[in-house]
Amino acid sequence: MKMSHSEIVARLKAKVSDESTLLLEILDLLELVRERRIFTDYGYSSLFEFCTQELRYSESAAMRRINALRIQSKSSDIKNLIHQKIQQGSLNLSQLGVVAKLERSEKLTIDQLQNAIVASTNTSARETEKIVREKLQLAPLLMNTKIVVELDSAQLAQAEALASKYSHALPQKNLSGLFLYLLDQELKRETSKEAKSCARREAEKNCKINVHAKVDINADPKADIIPDFRSSIGADTRNSAKSEAGVKRDSLPTSVVKTSRVFSRDVQVLAAKRSGGRCEFVSQVTQRRCDSQWFLQFDHIHPWSLGGRSTLENCRVACGAHNRAEWKRVSQKTG
Numbered sequence: 001m002k003m004s005h006s007e008i009v010a011r012l013k014a015k016v017s018d019e020s021t022l023l024l025e026i027l028d029l030l031e032l033v034r035e036r037r038i039f040t041d042y043g044y045s046s047l048f049e050f051c052t053q054e055l056r057y058s059e060s061a062a063m064r065r066i067n068a069l070r071i072q073s074k075s076s077d078i079k080n081l082i083h084q085k086i087q088q089g090s091l092n093l094s095q096l097g098v099v100a101k102l103e104r105s106e107k108l109t110i111d112q113l114q115n116a117i118v119a120s121t122n123t124s125a126r127e128t129e130k131i132v133r134e135k136l137q138l139a140p141l142l143m144n145t146k147i148v149v150e151l152d153s154a155q156l157a158q159a160e161a162l163a164s165k166y167s168h169a170l171p172q173k174n175l176s177g178l179f180l181y182l183l184d185q186e187l188k189r190e191t192s193k194e195a196k197s198c199a200r201r202e203a204e205k206n207c208k209i210n211v212h213a214k215v216d217i218n219a220d221p222k223a224d225i226i227p228d229f230r231s232s233i234g235a236d237t238r239n240s241a242k243s244e245a246g247v248k249r250d251s252l253p254t255s256v257v258k259t260s261r262v263f264s265r266d267v268q269v270l271a272a273k274r275s276g277g278r279c280e281f282v283s284q285v286t287q288r289r290c291d292s293q294w295f296l297q298f299d300h301i302h303p304w305s306l307g308g309r310s311t312l313e314n315c316r317v318a319c320g321a322h323n324r325a326e327w328k329r330v331s332q333k334t335g
C-alpha cells in the first residue's frame with residue numbers, strides 16, 4: 001500500500017530520532033575506546049586512525065565525533081547538556097564542530113562553552129559561528145573584503161597561463177577565479193593536515209614518555225644512525241649519546257631514565273632499519289601492523305623488568321601509543 005505524505009514524514013521523524021539515540025550510543029562507546037585506549041589493541045596509534053580505518057568513517061566524520069568527545073569530556077554538566085540537546089534533535093555534530101573550533105581558538109571557559117553549546121542549537125551550518133560569536137561577545141567574523149593585487153607583466157603572464165591550465169576548475173573564468181581556486185586548494189590541504197595533526201595529538205595524549213622521533217630510513221642510506229631517532233630508554237643514554245648531533249638529551253624525562261634500560265647503538269641502528277622507521281606493533285586481534293611514525297621508541301618485547309635482555313631479537317620499534325599500552329599491560333601483570 002502506498003504511504004501517505006504524512007505517514008512518510010512521521011516515519012522519517014521517528015528514524016531521525018533513532019539516529020540521535022544511535023549517535024549518543026556511538027559517542028559513549030567511542031569514549032570507552034578512548035579511555036581504555038582500545039585502539040592500541042587493534043593496531044592503531046590514535047583514535048582518529050581507529051575511526052577512519054577500523055570503523056571506516058570519513059576523515060571529516062571521524063573528526064566531528066572526536067571533537068564531540070573532546071568537548072563532552074570537559075565536564076559532566078557539558079556532557080549532559082550535549083546529550084540532552086542531541087536527543088532533542090536541536091544539536092548536531094556540525095554545530096558541535098564549530099563550538100569545538102571556537103573552544104580551541106578562543107580558549108573558552110567552561111561557562112562560555114556551555115553558553116556556546118546552547119547558542120549553537122537550532123542554527124544552520126552557515127550561521128552557527130556568527131551566532132555563537134555574538135552570544136559570547138567574541139570578535140565577529142570578517143565579512144567580504146575586496147582586495148587589489150598589482151602584478152608585473154611577467155607575473156601576469158604566469159597567472160594567465162595558470163588560469164588557462166586550471167580553467168576547467170575555476171569558479172570564475174578570470175584571475176579572481178584563479179585566486180579563489182588556489183585558495184580553496186590550499187585550505188583543503190590545510191584541513192587534511194589538521195586532521196592528521198589531530199591524529200597525532202590523540203596519539204600523544206597522556207603519553208608522558210614524550211620523545212619525538214620521525215624516522216626516514218630511506219633518506220640517507222649511508223647514514224649508520226638515524227640522527228633524529230631518540231631512544232627514550234636507559235640511564236646510560238644520557239651519557240653515551242651526548243656525541244649524537246642534534247639530539248637534546250636534557251629533554252629526556254627522568255621517569256624514563258630511572259625505569260628502563262638502553263639498547264646498544266648497533267641494536268638501535270639495526271632495529272630502526274628493520275622497522276622501516278615505523279611502529280612494529282602487530283595487533284593480536286586484527287593482525288594489523290601499526291606502522292605509525294610518531295614518537296617512536298625502542299621497546300623490550302620481553303620486558304627488561306621481567307628479565308628481558310637488550311638484544312636485537314628482544315627489541316622492537318614502538319610508537320608512543322603502543323609503547324605506553326605495552327608498559328601499562330606489563331605493569332598491570334606485575335603490579
Ligand SMILES: [Zn+2]
Binds near residue numbers: 043318321
Ligand atoms: Zn604503534
